[in-house]
Amino acid sequence: MVSRIGVGLLGLGTVGGGVASILLSPQERHPLVADLELRRIAVRDLSRPRPIELPAGLLTTDPQAVVLDPSVDVVVEVIGGIEPARSLIMQAIKTGKSVVTANKAVIARHGQEIAQAAAEAGVYVLIEAAVGGGIPIIEPLKQSLGGNRIDRVSGIINGTTNYILTRMANEGVAYAEVLAEAQRLGYAEADPAADVDGLDAADKIAILSTLAFGGAVDRSAVPTDGISQLQGRDVEYANQLGYGVKLLAVAERMEGASSDAPLPLSLRVQPTLVPKDHPLAGVHGVNNAILVEGDPIGRVMFYGPGAGEGPTASAVVADILNIAGIKQASADGRGSLDPLLAAGSWRNCELVDSDKIRQRHYVRFNTSDTPGVIGRIGSCFGDRNVSIQSIVQFNATDAGAEIVVITHEVSQGRMNDALQMIREMPEVSGLAAHLGCL
Numbered sequence: 001m002v003s004r005i006g007v008g009l010l011g012l013g014t015v016g017g018g019v020a021s022i023l024l025s026p027q028e029r030h031p032l033v034a035d036l037e038l039r040r041i042a043v044r045d046l047s048r049p050r051p052i053e054l055p056a057g058l059l060t061t062d063p064q065a066v067v068l069d070p071s072v073d074v075v076v077e078v079i080g081g082i083e084p085a086r087s088l089i090m091q092a093i094k095t096g097k098s099v100v101t102a103n104k105a106v107i108a109r110h111g112q113e114i115a116q117a118a119a120e121a122g123v124y125v126l127i128e129a130a131v132g133g134g135i136p137i138i139e140p141l142k143q144s145l146g147g148n149r150i151d152r153v154s155g156i157i158n159g160t161t162n163y164i165l166t167r168m169a170n171e172g173v174a175y176a177e178v179l180a181e182a183q184r185l186g187y188a189e190a191d192p193a194a195d196v197d198g199l200d201a202a203d204k205i206a207i208l209s210t211l212a213f214g215g216a217v218d219r220s221a222v223p224t225d226g227i228s229q230l231q232g233r234d235v236e237y238a239n240q241l242g243y244g245v246k247l248l249a250v251a252e253r254m255e256g257a258s259s260d261a262p263l264p265l266s267l268r269v270q271p272t273l274v275p276k277d278h279p280l281a282g283v284h285g286v287n288n289a290i291l292v293e294g295d296p297i298g299r300v301m302f303y304g305p306g307a308g309e310g311p312t313a314s315a316v317v318a319d320i321l322n323i324a325g326i327k328q329a330s331a332d333g334r335g336s337l338d339p340l341l342a343a344g345s346w347r348n349c350e351l352v353d354s355d356k357i358r359q360r361h362y363v364r365f366n367t368s369d370t371p372g373v374i375g376r377i378g379s380c381f382g383d384r385n386v387s388i389q390s391i392v393q394f395n396a397t398d399a400g401a402e403i404v405v406i407t408h409e410v411s412q413g414r415m416n417d418a419l420q421m422i423r424e425m426p427e428v429s430g431l432a433a434h435l436g437c438l
């Protein structure tokens with residue numbers, strides 16, 4: 001007789017509600033779903049109306065009652081935020097329970113500590129729902145692509161900002177209105193600043209980087225720029241020049257790695273111009289897409305819904321099923337350790353100085369509309385060895401002109417030097433926008 005697996009839920013918000021409704025309707029799903037039994041759920045407010053009908057006696061306001069319940073085999077943490085989520089995860093591990101979590105903030109900052117504790121306790125911590133919502137990207141990076149030397153992982157990994165950018169570009173809808181709609185649809189974080197300031201994407205790229213390159217980076221050092229300062233005119237100018245604007249997250253291996261030194265990596269999150277014929281330019285609405293480039297695989301793209309109740313719950317339940325499958329297959333309830341989350345196999349990685357990051361840039365200057373301005377701006381770039389791909393003047397009026405420059409690939413340090421020279425030109429009143437460009 002196959003033993004049933006007890007599931008305890010920490011949190012019954014958007015994602016928790018989605019997980020509960022899958023577990024309570026196993027019909028027509030994989031037969032293993034019917035072996036999962038929802039045994040305890042921690043919520044903040046017992047009296048809050050719930051859209052799903054729950055068996056009596058499941059709810060408690062005490063998360064420890066879930067973690068310590070002997071009938072709970074797998075703890076599912078979908079509360080979000082750092083504390084008490086981190087402590088509850090650690091407590092579950094120390095109690096010998098496997099954990100499934102969608103918590104990118106905790107994993108990006110405390111992943112190594114959690115992995116080490118899980119390895120010592122002989123349990124699993126699975127995180128498929130932490131990045132890319134319903135897109136399977138964690139397991140492919142951990143397992144299916146494990147034989148590759150990964151060179152770059154990049155993509156659109158925040159559904160809320162992609163939803164906002166898409167609707168602003170297509171319908172010209174006001175930023176605040178679109179954000180409110182994203183919150184209503186359950187895409188946005190409890191504090192949407194995490195989405196629009198790029199922090200959620202930075203958590204996620206730090207996690208993808210850890211898996212792709214085999215070691216953690218300092219999350220607090222990831223250069224991060226969101227969309228809250230992005231102006232509609234830059235989206236429009238980009239459009240006229242043949243680009244869409246996306247909030248892109250990038251993690252790449254830098255040249256010059258030696259076997260005994262930490263692996264040098266460059267990570268960043270920034271609004272970026274994407275050529276309209278690039279695969280990421282066609283990713284709209286709440287969808288996410290992640291491009292993985294490596295040797296010998298070449299390039300693979302993972303695409304799908306990146307946020308929301310159903311997609312995120314789909315990823316959480318897949319992780320619960322993985323653990324359930326292992327538990328049922330293993331006589332003593334302990335399968336082999338999840339290889340790439342075992343702390344023993346992590347390597348040292350370090351972020352390179354941001355001056356060394358190489359990429360193309362889009363910049364917009366406010367200038368006076370006088371003879372020779374474009375030439376002098378061009379000379380400043382030339383003097384600093386920054387090669388220009390295009391330079392265009394928009395909106396020339398008596399009040400001034402806007403000059404947009406797209407560069408070829410150049411280091412951030414050299415670009416900053418050129419921008420400093422240009423800012424000092426008397427005809428230039430300011431650097432009005434600075435975005436990345438693919």
Ligand code: HSE
Nearest residue numbers: 158159160187189307
């Ligand atoms: N707020 C996140 C997003 C949810 O918009 O992508 C999924 O992590």
